[in-house]
Amino acid sequence: MYKIVSKRELNPSVTMMEIEAPFVAKKAKAGQFIIFRIDEQGERVPLTIAGYDREKGTVSIIFQKVGFATIALGNLNEGDYIQDFVGPLGKPTEVEGHKRVCVVGGGVGCAIALPSARAFKEAGAQVDVIVGFRSKDIVILEDEFKAVADNLILMTDDGSYGRHGLVTQPLQEMLESGVEYDEVLAIGPIPMMKFVCKTTEPFGTKTMVSLNPIMVDGTGMCGGCRVTVGGETKFACVDGPEFDGHQVDFAELMNRNSVYRGREAEVTEKHACRMDAMGKALIK
Numbered sequence: 001m002y003k004i005v006s007k008r009e010l011n012p013s014v015t016m017m018e019i020e021a022p023f024v025a026k027k028a029k030a031g032q033f034i035i036f037r038i039d040e041q042g043e044r045v046p047l048t049i050a051g052y053d054r055e056k057g058t059v060s061i062i063f064q065k066v067g068f069a070t071i072a073l074g075n076l077n078e079g080d081y082i083q084d085f086v087g088p089l090g091k092p093t094e095v096e097g098h099k100r101v102c103v104v105g106g107g108v109g110c111a112i113a114l115p116s117a118r119a120f121k122e123a124g125a126q127v128d129v130i131v132g133f134r135s136k137d138i139v140i141l142e143d144e145f146k147a148v149a150d151n152l153i154l155m156t157d158d159g160s161y162g163r164h165g166l167v168t169q170p171l172q173e174m175l176e177s178g179v180e181y182d183e184v185l186a187i188g189p190i191p192m193m194k195f196v197c198k199t200t201e202p203f204g205t206k207t208m209v210s211l212n213p214i215m216v217d218g219t220g221m222c223g224g225c226r227v228t229v230g231g232e233t234k235f236a237c238v239d240g241p242e243f244d245g246h247q248v249d250f251a252e253l254m255n256r257n258s259v260y261r262g263r264e265a266e267v268t269e270k271h272a273c274r275m276d277a278m279g280k281a282l283i284k
Helices: 022-027 068-074 107-122 142-148 168-176 190-203 250-257 261-270 274-283
Strands: 002-011 014-020 033-037 045-053 058-064 084-089 100-106 126-133 151-156 183-187 207-210 226-229 232-235 242-244
Touching: 014 068, 014 107, 022 045, 022 058, 022 084, 033 058, 045 068, 045 084, 045 107, 058 068, 058 107, 100 107, 100 168, 100 190, 107 126, 107 142, 107 183, 107 207, 126 142, 126 168, 142 151, 151 168, 168 190, 183 190, 190 207, 190 250, 226 242, 226 250
Parallel strands: 100 126, 100 183, 126 151, 183 207
Antiparallel strands: 002 014, 014 058, 033 045, 033 084, 045 058, 207 242, 226 232
């Protein structure tokens, strides 16, 4: 069992938790992920590691409450326990040997972008960060990004905070101005990552993306997280989750990620909580 050490609501739908998991914290690196289960009957859910404290033996996760498992996790509090917390899984972000990088985050994907930006900075790179949100009320981790970025640009779709527009706009401006990046790392919604890659491709700028396909076991055995990169089948859980964005088949990725969307909505709507049913039975 793994104890929830702290809980912080970043906005109405996004929560940060610090989990006591010393063996995971000992090996964790930016870009890797964990898989959690709330209880023995719970589904396996992958979440990228948002931070870690090796001395305290804790790992931070940030998640959006969109499905049954993440809503249930969000209902837990400090001092509660979850059944499983497995990791670190996947390959870490490659941060060595870079002089200047740009990390682009979109929405809750900024939770993944932050540890990578921090790792690039600690490795000695100049780090430009561009983050985008729909509106001011869902902005997260602004102060944390300011602490690691040499240059932070915050965009909102509706112009309610920061600059008005998409994350690709300042990226395009910087590339056109002659800024040369050793790497651009894009993390967020699939369409955003796709268009970041389209923006950098004419400039020949190396662009990595962190993918989140459907995943089950996290060990490469089930094949659920397969993606096509450069015409070859890769598994995000063991070959990634970061890949060369200019080689990713985004159309296939979007189709595969939407396969169970209808079923997920149905299950969330009709699910009957076993704990509620047990409580009613006891009252009777």
